[in-house]
Amino acid sequence: xxxxxxxxxxxxxxxxxxxxxxxxxxxxxxxxxxxxxxxxxxxxxxxxxxxxxxxxxxxxxxxxxxxxxxxxxxxxxxxxxxxxxxxxxxxxxxxxxxxxxxxxxxxxxxxxxxxxxxxxxxxxxxxxxxxxxxxxxxxxxxxxxxxxxxxxxxxxxxxxxxxxxxxxxxxxxxxxxxxxxxxxxxxxxx
Numbered sequence: 001x002x003x004x005x006x007x008x009x010x011x012x013x014x015x016x017x018x019x020x021x022x023x024x025x026x027x028x029x030x031x032x033x034x035x036x037x038x039x040x041x042x043x044x045x046x047x048x049x050x051x052x053x054x055x056x057x058x059x060x061x062x063x064x065x066x067x068x069x070x071x072x073x074x075x076x077x078x079x080x081x082x083x084x085x086x087x088x089x090x091x092x093x094x095x096x097x098x099x100x101x102x103x104x105x106x107x108x109x110x111x112x113x114x115x116x117x118x119x120x121x122x123x124x125x126x127x128x129x130x131x132x133x134x135x136x137x138x139x140x141x142x143x144x145x146x147x148x149x150x151x152x153x154x155x156x157x158x159x160x161x162x163x164x165x166x167x168x169x170x171x172x173x174x175x176x177x178x179x180x181x182x183x184x185x186x187x188x189x190x
Contacts, residue, residue, distance in 0.1 A: 050118050057115035060108050073097070 059065055076097050080090045090096040 050114060053111040054115040054118060056108075057112045060112065073101075 076090070077094065080088045080094065080097075081092070
């Protein structure tokens, strides 16, 4: 029985070794990026889509857009009220015009929101960079303040020009006084 158990475990150990011996190309290496798999859905560049949405949102926020939209609506209404009956494509309640404007608004709102979100992200990054720059400036200012204070304290111990002049003047006076008194004392001795 003991030998049967050894035989039972033998093949399973070999299977484990066979599984671990799968070529590295099939397993993939951890030090190299994986290859992209094919996707069923088409891929798009989110940055390109975001840039396009920002351009559209910028155009929608201009006076030029309002003028063009007004011209289109006026031409639409005038055409559908004054043109001959067989050339009119949207009669008086202008339901098709309402549909077109609703469709335009339903696409414009998310594009404007997307553009605002991208602008908020840029503003957040700029704010963080400004905050870091301000922190560096404050640290530099504090360092310079400490250095100036240390220089002022050090200057209290350094001889200044005026102090040296006053010391020289005191020494000159002292030397003159020493000369004067010994001369007077010599005259007294004589």
